[in-house]
Amino acid sequence: MATPTIRTVAERAGVSVATVSRTLKEPDKVRPETRDLVLKVVAELGFVPNAQARAFRRQASDTVILLVRDIGNPFYLDVYKGVEEAASAAGFKVLMGDARRDPARVGLYLDMVRERHADGLILMTGSLPPDLAMETLPPVVVALEYIDGGRLPTVRIDNAAAAAAAVDYLVGLGHRRIAHISGPTPELMSIARADGWRTALAAAGLEADPALLVWGDYSLQAGRSAVASLLDRGVPFTAVFAANDEMAAGAVNELRSHGLRVPEDVSVVGFDDTVFAAAVDPPLTTIRQPKREIGARAMALMIERLETGPGFQAEVVVPTQLVVRTSTAPVADRAAATRALAAATP
């Protein structure tokens, strides 16, 4: 038998389709007897309303797209969880899109919203296609990224302050030569974190020696190369603050392969608190981003934007947190550390 429609139910119950529809959506507007009858027939027939017809009629798909920079990054998994939870609580579905680091693909996903596949787009990617008219922009919310163009609803963290907190902590442990492995240079997020590093050093009366700053690309290998470069150049340091956990893990590996111990000889701090941070040996001290909450907030903003209309603006800043694990330690024996470093340096 073909799947029953609302009409099948109506005929069988001897009522109109409108009554069936009301019974399902606004039960209190229907006389109890009628309602019970309808519900009985619905159950008998196993009727389940066609979501497509409903969406079509309502001109809303109750679906949002979470578009991320690179879906291979586990960081986004937790954000997705937050989005999904907030979404399903509000009756929304979530599609995840992968920008594959290609700005053009963002346009693709914007089109999906225009085509009404989805009602809105949560952007976790660096940029919007440059050529689009802001007036006709579909509902967009930005999370964790800096999108210059317009005043879009945004949820963000204070990257500079978080980075400064990490460096402060190292300073508190007695470190004076703290290297920073940064993210790619043109990106505002990387710059903000590097600024935090610089600020915290300055606040402690320490010099932000340019030799201590190495640029990476957030990859494990970048962390390795960065440390290799520091050692090659003979730059003295007793701590490393990396702009993400993967680079921190790479740094740990490289340090170790040069015979340096973490944290005894060199302390290492990461950023993000992804699944890597706890898996690495030693577990990484890092800055935790409340990924779940970030996702949930972004979804909440999206719902608000959808209800409010194009004018909606908002910026919510969520707090980060320093998570202390065992990749960091006080500079207990300054001389020993220096000696180890000297030995590892060519």
Place this chain on the structure above:
Amino acid sequence: MATPTIRTVAERAGVSVATVSRTLKEPDKVRPETRDLVLKVVAELGFVPNAQARAFRRQASDTVILLVRDIGNPFYLDVYKGVEEAASAAGFKVLMGDARRDPARVGLYLDMVRERHADGLILMTGSLPPDLAMETLPPVVVALEYIDGGRLPTVRIDNAAAAAAAVDYLVGLGHRRIAHISGPTPELMSIARADGWRTALAAAGLEADPALLVWGDYSLQAGRSAVASLLDRGVPFTAVFAANDEMAAGAVNELRSHGLRVPEDVSVVGFDDTVFAAAVDPPLTTIRQPKREIGARAMALMIERLETGPGFQAEVVVPTQLVVRTSTAPVADRAAATRALAAATP
């Protein structure tokens, strides 16, 4: 101005809506001049067809759901990529669902298919709700899991053979006492891998000492506990084969904290080749599952199932591969390894 519909375009171009529709979907069935005219108007108006109306009319959403056991597991990310690529090539969208290790949630997602939110479900979760009638099961494809119930289209790997290959490799390196950290016991996947371990040992004329088998739950912590348990019990071993990379990483950490070196004192092999495998120090020798391909194959099966109808059956087995990294080494100095182990054992 309201967004233009196909009718707006038709009026403006002085043709019928059918012609506009055809121009967009079957251009060669339209006279070139007409086509060009229509396309011009489409461009002028910025008309973009409403995907919802289309889906509604066609009774197909061109969307599939990838339902995974636990979305927090990065393993699924790569599978998702494969699914998404195959899907978007065929004009499908992919929703990712999280079963959160709760069988009831599978039913939820099945309902989404019944409600026509999606056309089908790719299952990467251990079971189906027990109470459902197989005849009315919506399009489902199973990937990597063993779902007993019915003959559903499936893509799988040969878990036993893959596990045996890992153990063979260790045997080839001269190991004789090879421990196995298994997955949870009632699951067929865990059992298959443990069987592979047993088979390979037997084939090499070695005893599968029950003391060498420790059950875990695929978590980092389980890997740690397993090794701790082996050492506590004073069970001698020179190699560990874990049923996944996370437990292998945990094993490495625990071994090291007991002063044992990997791979000098103990070799460790993982399974899956997730993002962990390369990040751990030392990088793990492991069994690579072709995750991307698994996803792509599953999607291909789904498309076939959708086209063929309920009768469709298929089973595709994709090959795994041993990836040798540096967590494994020959039993070079058997005596030294034994000594180290004895020292670490209470």
Place this chain on the structure above:
DNA sequence: CTGTTAGCGCGTTCAG
């Protein structure tokens, strides 16, 4: 090659 017509299944008027 093109136009006309008839719905897809539901929600929402507007009467009653």
Place this chain on the structure above:
DNA sequence: CTGAACGCGCTAACAG
């Protein structure tokens, strides 16, 4: 409180 009727935007017949 309930029913009849319309239409969301598009595609698939069927004529012409």
